[in-house]
Amino acid sequence: xxxxxxxxxxxxxxxxxxxxxxxxxxxxxxxxxxxxxxxxxxxxxxxxxxxxxxxxxxxxxxxxxxxxxxxxxxxxxxxxxxxxxxxxxxxxxxxxxxxxxxxxxxxxxxxxxxxxxxxxxxxxxxxxxxxxxxxxxxxxxxxxxxxxxxxxxxxxxxxxxxxxxxxxxxxxxxxxxxxxxxxxxxxxxxxxxxxxxxxxxxxxxxxxxxxxxxxxxxxxxxxxxxxxxxxxxxxxxxxxxxxxxxxxxxxxxxxxxxxxxxxxxxxxxxxxxxxxxxxxxxxxxxxxxxxxxxxxxxxxxxxxxxxxxxxxxxxxxxxxxxxxxxxxxxxxxxxxxxxxxxxxxxxxxxxxxxxxxxxxxxxxxxxxxxxxxxxxxxxxxxxxxxxxxxx
RNA sequence: CCAGGGGUGGCGGAGUGGCCAAUCGCAGCAGACUGUAAAUCUGCCGGGCUUUGCCCUACGGGAGUUCGAAUCUCUCCCCCUGGA
Numbered sequence: 001x002x003x004x005x006x007x008x009x010x011x012x013x014x015x016x017x018x019x020x021x022x023x024x025x026x027x028x029x030x031x032x033x034x035x036x037x038x039x040x041x042x043x044x045x046x047x048x049x050x051x052x053x054x055x056x057x058x059x060x061x062x063x064x065x066x067x068x069x070x071x072x073x074x075x076x077x078x079x080x081x082x083x084x085x086x087x088x089x090x091x092x093x094x095x096x097x098x099x100x101x102x103x104x105x106x107x108x109x110x111x112x113x114x115x116x117x118x119x120x121x122x123x124x125x126x127x128x129x130x131x132x133x134x135x136x137x138x139x140x141x142x143x144x145x146x147x148x149x150x151x152x153x154x155x156x157x158x159x160x161x162x163x164x165x166x167x168x169x170x171x172x173x174x175x176x177x178x179x180x181x182x183x184x185x186x187x188x189x190x191x192x193x194x195x196x197x198x199x200x201x202x203x204x205x206x207x208x209x210x211x212x213x214x215x216x217x218x219x220x221x222x223x224x225x226x227x228x229x230x231x232x233x234x235x236x237x238x239x240x241x242x243x244x245x246x247x248x249x250x251x252x253x254x255x256x257x258x259x260x261x262x263x264x265x266x267x268x269x270x271x272x273x274x275x276x277x278x279x280x281x282x283x284x285x286x287x288x289x290x291x292x293x294x295x296x297x298x299x300x301x302x303x304x305x306x307x308x309x310x311x312x313x314x315x316x317x318x319x320x321x322x323x324x325x326x327x328x329x330x331x332x333x334x335x336x337x338x339x340x341x342x343x344x345x346x347x348x349x350x351x352x353x354x355x356x357x358x359x360x361x362x363x364x365x366x367x368x369x370x371x372x373x374x375x376x377x378x379x380x381x382x383x384x385x386x387x388x389x390x391x
Numbered sequence: 392c393c394a395g396g397g398g399u400g401g402c403g404g405a406g407u408g409g410c411c412a413a414u415c416g417c418a419g420c421a422g423a424c425u426g427u428a429a430a431u432c433u434g435c436c437g438g439g440c441u442u443u444g445c446c447c448u449a450c451g452g453g454a455g456u457u458c459g460a461a462u463c464u465c466u467c468c469c470c471c472u473g474g475a
Binding site: 033035037038042043058060063091093094096097098100101102106111112113168171173213239241242251269270271272273274275278290291292293294296297298299300301302303312314345346348350352353356 | 418419420421422423424425426427428429430431432
């Protein structure tokens with residue numbers, strides 16, 4: 001269980017394809033996890049989940065905890081039966097990301113990827129009035145008026161209850177606005193939290209794979225330090241989190257510092273990354289697993305993924321054609337015309353976002369398969385060229 | 392025919408003498424979205440320009456009052472609600 005077999009490697013690159021054996025499925029890598037924050041996909045009825053082509057999903061511990069979904073998951077005997085996905089690999093995020101996204105990130109209305117240097121200078125570092133208190137012990141916050149707490153032990157306990165195949169160690173995701181000193185301090189705390197996560201996970205190793213998470217922001221020395229500390233732990237795989245630099249091209253380089261040091265024979269999951277260019281950059285730098293809200297969120301925002309790039313439904317709303325005649329998703333197979341999707345959208349008919357979500361998920365499933373095959377057939381760089389024309 | 396209430400930008404609907412080219416919502420146009428507080432958010436949205444400003448045309452039509460009117464008066468047209 002949790003063996004990782006690398007099937008093919010690409011020369012002049014760190015890219016590899018492989019098979020990660022998890023209790024519910026052997027997933028072929030590279031693969032992207034679809035984000036099901038509340039143990040369900042937004043805009044998609046649970047009954048339809050098992051009809052999706054995607055083999056890998058990720059559920060959020062923070063949200064299932066605060067919304068008290070976990071007891072229901074337990075009652076159904078775990079996340080796989082709860083979601084009706086007995087034959088898929090499911091991961092859980094630790095809740096650590098919310099420390100950032102609901103704390104510092106929300107205060108500054110910023111994601112972990114910095115939009116521009118100007119914004120950085122305009123905002124500066126200011127961590128006052130962070131609604132979430134972070135200490136060595138863990139994190140205290142309020143939800144719906146009631147005080148709650150999250151720390152490595154609590155996160156592990158909750159993730160055990162959810163029962164996913166892959167779990168993430170409890171970490172803190174820092175912002176590009178944080179100082180070097182803060183990112184270093186936070187990273188070291190994340191390392192200590194990793195030891196506590198591993199300790200709290202004892203006895204569950206056969207059933208659930210705990211991934212240690214590498215942090216260190218955009219700094220080479222911190223990333224390398226984190227990779228060597230986290231990489232030395234006896235865990236079956238690794239997450240790579242945080243921000244990767246103040247311009248998008250830095251992602252590959254930053255990830256590369258980490259994957260050079262992490263044990264080669266274990267899988268790496270690049271947390272929360274999923275733009276198409278970034279997937280290619282990640283794969284090229286030795287990433288095996290990804291997860292991202294982009295396919296689902298953008299579908300709800302009427303952005304359709306096709307081989308010819310991202311398409312605004314708004315601009316195609318008069319067309320009688322399906323989204324992509326080559327695609328085999330439900331929307332395209334049923335030849336649902338673009339104008340119909342638009343009419344549904346205007347009428348607040350959920351079929352609009354449901355079909356668009358399904359389409360984008362199909363697109364990403366297909367993309368990941370093409371990437372795997374291209375590594376095995378040594379055509380990865382041609383494939384990358386093709387996609388870079390439109391993405 | 393009488394009484395009352397209305398007619399505002401593509402639509403809905405504010406405004407009732409100057410700060411009104413006119414709040415706001417919808418639709419329209421452009422963009423964003425990376426371990427999901429997101430079917431969300433941002434910008435534009437009468438026309439033209441030398442676009443932190445200027446000019447033109449505009450709040451049913453016309454005529455007035457006034458330094459100044461979408462806002463007041465008169466008149467005409469149209470719509471709605473009661474009553475003959």
